[in-house]
Amino acid sequence: MSTESDEPESSSVLFIDDDPDIVKAARLLLMREGIAVTGAASPDAAWPLLAGRSFDVILLDLNFARGQTSGAEGFAMLDRLLAADRNAIIVVVTGHSGINIAVQAMRAGASDFVIKPWNNERLVATVQRATDLRRAKTKAAPDIAANTEDRLLLGEDASIVRARDTIARVAPTGAAVLIQGPAGSGKSLAARALHHASALADQPLVTLAAGTPLSDADIIDAAARARGATLLIEDVGELGAALQPTLARALSDVRVIATSCEARAELKARLDKDLLYRLNTIEITLPPLGQRGGDALLLARHFLALFAGRYGKPAKALTYEAEEAIAADSWPDDVRGLRQAMERAVLLGTGEEHGVDDFGFAIDDDDHRPRAIAADLNLTRSEKVLVEAALKRHNFNVSRAAKDLGLTRAALYRRMAKYEL
Numbered sequence: 533m534s535t536e537s538d539e540p541e542s543s544s545v546l547f548i549d550d551d552p553d554i555v556k557a558a559r560l561l562l563m564r565e566g567i568a569v570t571g572a573a574s575p576d577a578a579w580p581l582l583a584g585r586s587f588d589v590i591l592l593d594l595n596f597a598r599g600q601t602s603g604a605e606g607f608a609m610l611d612r613l614l615a616a617d618r619n620a621i622i623v624v625v626t627g628h629s630g631i632n633i634a635v636q637a638m639r640a641g642a643s644d645f646v647i648k649p650w651n652n653e654r655l656v657a658t659v660q661r662a663t664d665l666r667r668a669k670t671k672a673a674p675d676i677a678a679n680t681e682d683r684l685l686l687g688e689d690a691s692i693v694r695a696r697d698t699i700a701r702v703a704p705t706g707a708a709v710l711i712q713g714p715a716g717s718g719k720s721l722a723a724r725a726l727h728h729a730s731a732l733a734d735q736p737l738v739t740l741a742a743g744t745p746l747s748d749a750d751i752i753d754a755a756a757r758a759r760g761a762t763l764l765i766e767d768v769g770e771l772g773a774a775l776q777p778t779l780a781r782a783l784s785d786v787r788v789i790a791t792s793c794e795a796r797a798e799l800k801a802r803l804d805k806d807l808l809y810r811l812n813t814i815e816i817t818l819p820p821l822g823q824r825g826g827d828a829l830l831l832a833r834h835f836l837a838l839f840a841g842r843y844g845k846p847a848k849a850l851t852y853e854a855e856e857a858i859a860a861d862s863w864p865d866d867v868r869g870l871r872q873a874m875e876r877a878v879l880l881g882t883g884e885e886h887g888v889d890d891f892g893f894a895i896d897d898d899d900h901r902p903r904a905i906a907a908d909l910n911l912t913r914s915e916k917v918l919v920e921a922a923l924k925r926h927n928f929n930v931s932r933a934a935k936d937l938g939l940t941r942a943a944l945y946r947r948m949a950k951y952e953l
Contacts, residue, residue, distance in 0.1 A: 618839030713818030826921025
Protein backbone atom coordinates (compact mmCIF):
# COMPACT_ATOMS: atom_id res chain seq x y z
CA MET A 533 0.00 0.00 0.00
CA SER A 534 1.42 3.37 -0.99
CA THR A 535 1.92 6.03 1.65
CA GLU A 536 2.68 9.71 1.38
CA SER A 537 6.33 8.99 2.21
CA ASP A 538 6.53 6.69 -0.85
CA GLU A 539 5.93 9.60 -3.20
CA PRO A 540 9.11 10.86 -4.88
CA GLU A 541 10.19 14.28 -3.72
CA SER A 542 9.91 16.98 -6.35
CA SER A 543 13.07 18.94 -7.02
CA SER A 544 13.79 22.39 -8.41
CA VAL A 545 16.38 23.71 -10.82
CA LEU A 546 17.39 27.27 -11.67
CA PHE A 547 18.79 27.44 -15.22
CA ILE A 548 20.83 30.62 -15.84
CA ASP A 549 21.14 30.92 -19.63
CA ASP A 550 20.40 33.75 -22.05
CA ASP A 551 18.93 31.41 -24.70
CA PRO A 552 15.21 30.89 -23.95
CA ASP A 553 15.03 27.95 -26.36
CA ILE A 554 17.74 26.11 -24.44
CA VAL A 555 15.94 26.74 -21.14
CA LYS A 556 12.63 25.61 -22.66
CA ALA A 557 14.18 22.38 -23.92
CA ALA A 558 15.60 21.62 -20.48
CA ARG A 559 12.27 22.45 -18.84
CA LEU A 560 10.29 20.10 -21.07
CA LEU A 561 12.82 17.30 -20.62
CA LEU A 562 13.20 17.56 -16.86
CA MET A 563 9.50 18.13 -16.25
CA ARG A 564 8.88 14.51 -17.29
CA GLU A 565 11.11 13.46 -14.39
CA GLY A 566 9.24 15.59 -11.85
CA ILE A 567 11.91 18.31 -11.86
CA ALA A 568 10.72 21.92 -12.07
CA VAL A 569 12.93 24.34 -14.03
CA THR A 570 12.94 28.11 -13.58
CA GLY A 571 14.85 30.19 -16.13
CA ALA A 572 16.94 33.32 -15.64
CA ALA A 573 18.34 35.08 -18.72
CA SER A 574 21.36 36.56 -16.92
CA PRO A 575 23.17 36.56 -13.57
CA ASP A 576 21.39 39.83 -12.68
CA ALA A 577 18.02 38.19 -13.33
CA ALA A 578 18.99 35.20 -11.19
CA TRP A 579 19.64 37.06 -7.92
CA PRO A 580 16.01 38.05 -7.18
CA LEU A 581 14.97 34.43 -7.77
CA LEU A 582 17.70 33.14 -5.45
CA ALA A 583 16.77 35.72 -2.84
CA GLY A 584 13.14 34.65 -2.89
CA ARG A 585 13.59 30.87 -2.62
CA SER A 586 16.09 28.04 -2.64
CA PHE A 587 16.83 25.67 -5.52
CA ASP A 588 18.18 22.15 -5.37
CA VAL A 589 20.43 22.60 -8.39
CA ILE A 590 21.70 25.57 -10.40
CA LEU A 591 22.46 25.01 -14.08
CA LEU A 592 24.88 27.78 -15.08
CA ASP A 593 25.83 28.77 -18.60
CA LEU A 594 29.38 30.15 -18.76
CA ASN A 595 28.91 32.78 -21.50
CA PHE A 596 26.27 35.49 -21.78
CA ALA A 597 27.61 38.40 -23.87
CA ARG A 598 27.42 37.75 -27.61
CA GLY A 599 30.68 36.45 -29.03
CA GLN A 600 32.17 35.58 -25.63
CA THR A 601 33.71 32.12 -25.28
CA SER A 602 36.12 32.57 -22.35
CA GLY A 603 33.56 31.70 -19.67
CA ALA A 604 34.62 34.74 -17.62
CA GLU A 605 31.03 35.81 -16.86
CA GLY A 606 30.10 32.31 -15.74
CA PHE A 607 33.19 31.95 -13.55
CA ALA A 608 32.41 35.27 -11.86
CA MET A 609 28.85 34.10 -11.18
CA LEU A 610 30.11 30.72 -9.94
CA ASP A 611 32.34 32.47 -7.40
CA ARG A 612 29.50 34.68 -6.19
CA LEU A 613 27.02 31.80 -5.95
CA LEU A 614 29.42 29.81 -3.80
CA ALA A 615 30.18 32.87 -1.67
CA ALA A 616 26.46 33.28 -1.02
CA ASP A 617 25.93 29.56 -0.32
CA ARG A 618 28.99 27.35 0.07
CA ASN A 619 26.68 24.31 -0.17
CA ALA A 620 25.17 25.34 -3.52
CA ILE A 621 25.11 22.57 -6.13
CA ILE A 622 26.12 24.11 -9.44
CA VAL A 623 26.31 22.30 -12.78
CA VAL A 624 28.01 24.35 -15.49
CA VAL A 625 26.54 24.13 -19.00
CA THR A 626 28.72 25.22 -21.87
CA GLY A 627 28.90 24.81 -25.62
CA HIS A 628 31.68 27.08 -26.82
CA SER A 629 34.18 26.77 -24.01
CA GLY A 630 34.66 22.99 -24.19
CA ILE A 631 35.74 20.32 -21.81
CA ASN A 632 38.84 22.07 -20.51
CA ILE A 633 36.87 25.10 -19.28
CA ALA A 634 34.23 22.82 -17.77
CA VAL A 635 36.87 20.92 -15.81
CA GLN A 636 38.33 24.25 -14.71
CA ALA A 637 34.89 25.24 -13.42
CA MET A 638 34.69 22.04 -11.38
CA ARG A 639 38.04 22.88 -9.81
CA ALA A 640 36.54 26.27 -8.93
CA GLY A 641 33.65 24.63 -7.07
CA ALA A 642 31.11 23.40 -9.63
CA SER A 643 29.69 19.97 -8.88
CA ASP A 644 29.48 18.71 -12.48
CA PHE A 645 29.22 19.88 -16.09
CA VAL A 646 27.15 19.35 -19.23
CA ILE A 647 28.31 20.17 -22.76
CA LYS A 648 25.87 21.62 -25.32
CA PRO A 649 24.27 20.10 -27.29
CA TRP A 650 23.60 17.71 -24.46
CA ASN A 651 22.56 14.10 -24.46
CA ASN A 652 19.10 14.00 -22.85
CA GLU A 653 19.84 10.96 -20.72
CA ARG A 654 23.09 12.47 -19.50
CA LEU A 655 21.42 15.76 -18.57
CA VAL A 656 18.69 13.97 -16.59
CA ALA A 657 21.22 11.75 -14.82
CA THR A 658 23.47 14.72 -14.02
CA VAL A 659 20.61 16.75 -12.54
CA GLN A 660 19.33 13.79 -10.53
CA ARG A 661 22.83 13.11 -9.19
CA ALA A 662 23.20 16.78 -8.29
CA THR A 663 19.79 16.77 -6.57
CA ASP A 664 20.79 13.75 -4.47
CA LEU A 665 23.97 15.56 -3.42
CA ARG A 666 21.99 18.65 -2.39
CA ARG A 667 19.58 16.57 -0.33
CA ALA A 668 22.45 14.81 1.40
CA LYS A 669 23.94 18.18 2.34
CA THR A 670 20.55 19.49 3.48
CA LYS A 671 20.03 16.43 5.66
CA ALA A 672 23.41 16.98 7.31
CA ALA A 673 22.73 20.70 7.85
CA PRO A 674 18.99 21.48 7.50
CA ASP A 675 19.38 25.26 7.58
CA ILE A 676 21.24 25.38 4.25
CA ALA A 677 17.97 25.08 2.36
CA ALA A 678 16.99 28.63 3.35
CA ASN A 679 16.96 31.29 0.62
CA THR A 680 20.04 33.42 0.16
CA GLU A 681 18.51 36.89 0.58
CA ASP A 682 20.17 37.37 3.97
CA ARG A 683 23.66 36.87 2.52
CA LEU A 684 23.59 38.62 -0.87
CA LEU A 685 25.92 41.62 -0.96
CA LEU A 686 24.96 42.91 -4.40
CA GLY A 687 26.53 45.76 -6.34
CA GLU A 688 29.20 46.42 -8.95
CA ASP A 689 30.86 49.51 -7.47
CA ALA A 690 34.56 48.94 -6.78
CA SER A 691 34.00 49.29 -3.02
CA ILE A 692 31.45 46.44 -2.97
CA VAL A 693 33.58 44.26 -5.24
CA ARG A 694 36.46 44.76 -2.77
CA ALA A 695 34.20 43.92 0.16
CA ARG A 696 33.02 40.70 -1.47
CA ASP A 697 36.59 39.77 -2.34
CA THR A 698 37.73 40.38 1.24
CA ILE A 699 34.84 38.31 2.60
CA ALA A 700 35.72 35.43 0.26
CA ARG A 701 39.38 35.53 1.35
CA VAL A 702 38.98 35.91 5.11
CA ALA A 703 35.78 33.94 5.78
CA PRO A 704 37.55 30.56 5.97
CA THR A 705 40.33 31.86 8.23
CA GLY A 706 38.49 32.52 11.48
CA ALA A 707 40.06 36.00 11.77
CA ALA A 708 38.15 38.74 13.59
CA VAL A 709 36.46 41.19 11.22
CA LEU A 710 35.23 44.73 11.82
CA ILE A 711 32.64 46.01 9.31
CA GLN A 712 32.10 49.78 9.19
CA GLY A 713 29.58 51.91 7.31
CA PRO A 714 26.55 54.17 7.76
CA ALA A 715 23.22 52.86 9.05
CA GLY A 716 21.40 50.85 6.40
CA SER A 717 24.47 50.29 4.20
CA GLY A 718 24.45 46.50 4.59
CA LYS A 719 26.81 45.81 7.51
CA SER A 720 24.67 43.04 9.00
CA LEU A 721 24.21 41.58 5.53
CA ALA A 722 27.98 41.53 5.01
CA ALA A 723 28.40 39.89 8.42
CA ARG A 724 25.94 37.13 7.56
CA ALA A 725 27.59 36.63 4.17
CA LEU A 726 30.92 36.22 5.93
CA HIS A 727 29.46 33.74 8.40
CA HIS A 728 27.77 31.66 5.67
CA ALA A 729 31.05 31.47 3.73
CA SER A 730 33.04 30.33 6.77
CA ALA A 731 33.88 26.89 8.08
CA LEU A 732 31.50 27.66 10.96
CA ALA A 733 28.45 28.21 8.72
CA ASP A 734 26.73 25.16 10.21
CA GLN A 735 27.13 26.60 13.72
CA PRO A 736 24.95 29.37 15.21
CA LEU A 737 25.50 33.03 14.49
CA VAL A 738 25.00 34.50 17.96
CA THR A 739 24.12 38.21 17.97
CA LEU A 740 24.99 40.69 20.71
CA ALA A 741 23.31 44.07 20.22
CA ALA A 742 25.76 46.43 21.90
CA GLY A 743 23.41 49.39 21.61
CA THR A 744 20.84 47.80 23.95
CA PRO A 745 20.98 47.70 27.76
CA LEU A 746 23.42 44.92 28.71
CA SER A 747 25.04 43.53 31.83
CA ASP A 748 28.23 41.57 32.40
CA ALA A 749 26.08 38.42 32.62
CA ASP A 750 24.50 39.14 29.21
CA ILE A 751 27.92 39.45 27.59
CA ILE A 752 29.31 36.33 29.25
CA ASP A 753 26.20 34.35 28.26
CA ALA A 754 26.38 35.47 24.60
CA ALA A 755 30.09 34.62 24.41
CA ALA A 756 29.45 31.21 25.98
CA ARG A 757 26.71 30.44 23.42
CA ALA A 758 29.10 31.47 20.62
CA ARG A 759 32.00 29.31 21.83
CA GLY A 760 33.13 27.23 18.87
CA ALA A 761 30.83 29.36 16.68
CA THR A 762 30.54 33.01 15.59
CA LEU A 763 29.61 36.06 17.66
CA LEU A 764 28.21 39.06 15.79
CA ILE A 765 28.54 42.25 17.86
CA GLU A 766 26.25 44.87 16.36
CA ASP A 767 27.03 48.58 16.88
CA VAL A 768 30.07 47.75 19.00
CA GLY A 769 30.87 51.44 19.48
CA GLU A 770 27.70 51.79 21.55
CA LEU A 771 28.92 49.37 24.23
CA GLY A 772 29.40 51.07 27.60
CA ALA A 773 33.02 51.60 28.70
CA ALA A 774 32.50 49.57 31.91
CA LEU A 775 31.43 46.50 29.91
CA GLN A 776 34.20 46.58 27.33
CA PRO A 777 36.86 44.76 29.41
CA THR A 778 34.31 42.02 30.17
CA LEU A 779 33.66 41.53 26.46
CA ALA A 780 37.38 41.51 25.62
CA ARG A 781 38.02 38.76 28.19
CA ALA A 782 35.04 36.70 26.99
CA LEU A 783 36.14 36.35 23.38
CA SER A 784 38.35 33.27 23.72
CA ASP A 785 37.45 30.43 21.32
CA VAL A 786 34.95 32.68 19.53
CA ARG A 787 35.01 33.89 15.91
CA VAL A 788 34.14 37.59 16.16
CA ILE A 789 32.45 39.83 13.62
CA ALA A 790 31.68 43.38 14.77
CA THR A 791 29.82 46.21 13.06
CA SER A 792 29.99 49.94 13.64
CA CYS A 793 28.58 53.14 12.17
CA GLU A 794 31.55 55.15 13.47
CA ALA A 795 34.62 56.00 11.42
CA ARG A 796 37.81 54.26 12.53
CA ALA A 797 39.24 57.25 14.41
CA GLU A 798 36.01 57.78 16.33
CA LEU A 799 35.69 54.10 17.15
CA LYS A 800 39.31 53.93 18.32
CA ALA A 801 38.60 56.75 20.75
CA ARG A 802 35.51 55.01 22.15
CA LEU A 803 36.76 51.45 22.58
CA ASP A 804 39.03 49.82 25.13
CA LYS A 805 42.41 49.16 23.46
CA ASP A 806 42.32 45.45 24.27
CA LEU A 807 38.81 45.08 22.84
CA LEU A 808 39.71 46.99 19.67
CA TYR A 809 42.77 44.76 19.24
CA ARG A 810 40.55 41.68 19.41
CA LEU A 811 38.04 43.06 16.90
CA ASN A 812 39.85 44.63 13.98
CA THR A 813 42.24 42.07 12.52
CA ILE A 814 40.46 42.69 9.20
CA GLU A 815 38.44 45.81 8.39
CA ILE A 816 35.74 46.11 5.72
CA THR A 817 34.22 49.49 4.88
CA LEU A 818 30.85 49.89 3.15
CA PRO A 819 30.28 53.37 1.69
CA PRO A 820 26.92 55.16 1.54
CA LEU A 821 24.74 54.10 -1.39
CA GLY A 822 24.96 57.63 -2.79
CA GLN A 823 28.70 57.09 -3.32
CA ARG A 824 28.35 53.76 -5.12
CA GLY A 825 27.92 54.92 -8.73
CA GLY A 826 25.25 53.00 -10.59
CA ASP A 827 24.54 50.54 -7.76
CA ALA A 828 21.35 52.33 -6.70
CA LEU A 829 19.73 51.55 -10.04
CA LEU A 830 21.06 47.99 -10.07
CA LEU A 831 19.69 47.37 -6.58
CA ALA A 832 16.39 49.05 -7.40
CA ARG A 833 15.82 46.64 -10.28
CA HIS A 834 16.82 43.74 -8.06
CA PHE A 835 14.38 44.66 -5.29
CA LEU A 836 11.54 45.38 -7.73
CA ALA A 837 11.96 41.90 -9.23
CA LEU A 838 12.29 40.33 -5.79
CA PHE A 839 9.11 41.86 -4.41
CA ALA A 840 7.13 41.36 -7.61
CA GLY A 841 7.84 37.65 -7.30
CA ARG A 842 7.20 37.57 -3.57
CA TYR A 843 3.81 39.28 -3.80
CA GLY A 844 2.69 37.74 -7.08
CA LYS A 845 2.69 41.10 -8.85
CA PRO A 846 3.57 41.68 -12.52
CA ALA A 847 7.17 42.65 -13.20
CA LYS A 848 7.30 46.26 -14.41
CA ALA A 849 10.00 48.30 -16.08
CA LEU A 850 11.17 51.67 -14.77
CA THR A 851 10.49 54.81 -16.77
CA TYR A 852 13.55 56.78 -17.85
CA GLU A 853 12.60 59.56 -15.42
CA ALA A 854 12.37 57.05 -12.55
CA GLU A 855 15.78 55.62 -13.44
CA GLU A 856 17.23 59.12 -13.47
CA ALA A 857 15.68 59.92 -10.09
CA ILE A 858 16.87 56.69 -8.47
CA ALA A 859 20.41 57.06 -9.83
CA ALA A 860 20.71 60.70 -8.77
CA ASP A 861 19.17 60.43 -5.29
CA SER A 862 21.33 60.66 -2.16
CA TRP A 863 19.28 57.87 -0.47
CA PRO A 864 19.65 59.18 3.10
CA ASP A 865 18.34 55.88 4.51
CA ASP A 866 20.84 54.00 2.32
CA VAL A 867 20.19 50.51 0.90
CA ARG A 868 17.59 49.83 3.59
CA GLY A 869 15.60 52.88 2.48
CA LEU A 870 15.87 51.98 -1.20
CA ARG A 871 14.68 48.45 -0.45
CA GLN A 872 11.61 49.77 1.37
CA ALA A 873 10.87 52.24 -1.43
CA MET A 874 10.93 49.45 -4.01
CA GLU A 875 8.67 47.25 -1.88
CA ARG A 876 6.13 50.07 -1.56
CA ALA A 877 6.29 50.68 -5.29
CA VAL A 878 5.50 47.04 -6.05
CA LEU A 879 2.58 47.03 -3.62
CA LEU A 880 1.11 50.43 -4.45
CA GLY A 881 2.14 51.24 -8.03
CA THR A 882 -0.79 51.25 -10.46
CA GLY A 883 0.74 52.11 -13.84
CA GLU A 884 2.12 49.80 -16.51
CA GLU A 885 5.62 51.03 -15.60
CA HIS A 886 7.15 52.28 -12.36
CA GLY A 887 7.35 56.06 -12.55
CA VAL A 888 8.80 58.65 -10.18
CA ASP A 889 5.47 58.96 -8.35
CA ASP A 890 5.68 55.31 -7.24
CA PHE A 891 8.67 55.90 -5.00
CA GLY A 892 7.45 58.56 -2.60
CA PHE A 893 10.45 60.86 -2.92
CA ALA A 894 10.23 63.74 -0.48
CA ILE A 895 9.24 67.03 -2.09
CA ASP A 896 10.80 70.29 -0.90
CA ASP A 897 8.24 72.94 0.06
CA ASP A 898 9.74 75.41 -2.42
CA ASP A 899 10.60 72.93 -5.16
CA HIS A 900 8.11 70.63 -6.82
CA ARG A 901 10.72 68.33 -8.36
CA PRO A 902 11.42 64.93 -6.81
CA ARG A 903 14.07 64.95 -4.11
CA ALA A 904 16.39 62.95 -6.36
CA ILE A 905 16.38 65.56 -9.12
CA ALA A 906 16.58 68.53 -6.76
CA ALA A 907 19.46 66.91 -4.88
CA ASP A 908 21.61 66.75 -8.01
CA LEU A 909 21.00 69.53 -10.53
CA ASN A 910 24.07 68.49 -12.52
CA LEU A 911 22.34 66.60 -15.35
CA THR A 912 25.71 65.69 -16.85
CA ARG A 913 26.66 63.81 -13.69
CA SER A 914 23.24 62.15 -13.55
CA GLU A 915 23.45 61.06 -17.18
CA LYS A 916 26.95 59.67 -16.67
CA VAL A 917 25.70 57.52 -13.79
CA LEU A 918 22.89 56.07 -15.93
CA VAL A 919 25.14 55.38 -18.91
CA GLU A 920 27.81 53.76 -16.75
CA ALA A 921 25.20 51.62 -14.96
CA ALA A 922 23.73 50.39 -18.27
CA LEU A 923 27.16 49.51 -19.65
CA LYS A 924 28.10 47.57 -16.51
CA ARG A 925 24.74 45.79 -16.46
CA HIS A 926 25.35 44.55 -20.02
CA ASN A 927 29.08 43.87 -19.60
CA PHE A 928 29.87 46.83 -21.91
CA ASN A 929 27.87 45.34 -24.77
CA VAL A 930 27.12 48.63 -26.52
CA SER A 931 24.13 47.37 -28.52
CA ARG A 932 22.31 46.04 -25.45
CA ALA A 933 23.18 49.07 -23.31
CA ALA A 934 22.01 51.46 -26.03
CA LYS A 935 18.68 49.60 -26.35
CA ASP A 936 18.26 49.68 -22.55
CA LEU A 937 18.86 53.46 -22.52
CA GLY A 938 16.67 54.13 -25.56
CA LEU A 939 19.63 55.44 -27.56
CA THR A 940 21.22 54.56 -30.89
CA ARG A 941 24.65 52.94 -30.82
CA ALA A 942 26.16 56.15 -32.22
CA ALA A 943 24.51 58.27 -29.53
CA LEU A 944 25.79 55.95 -26.81
CA TYR A 945 29.32 55.98 -28.27
CA ARG A 946 29.25 59.81 -28.17
CA ARG A 947 28.29 59.74 -24.50
CA MET A 948 30.95 57.13 -23.72
CA ALA A 949 33.55 59.37 -25.30
CA LYS A 950 32.18 62.42 -23.50
CA TYR A 951 32.36 60.75 -20.08
CA GLU A 952 35.54 58.75 -20.84
CA LEU A 953 33.81 55.41 -20.21
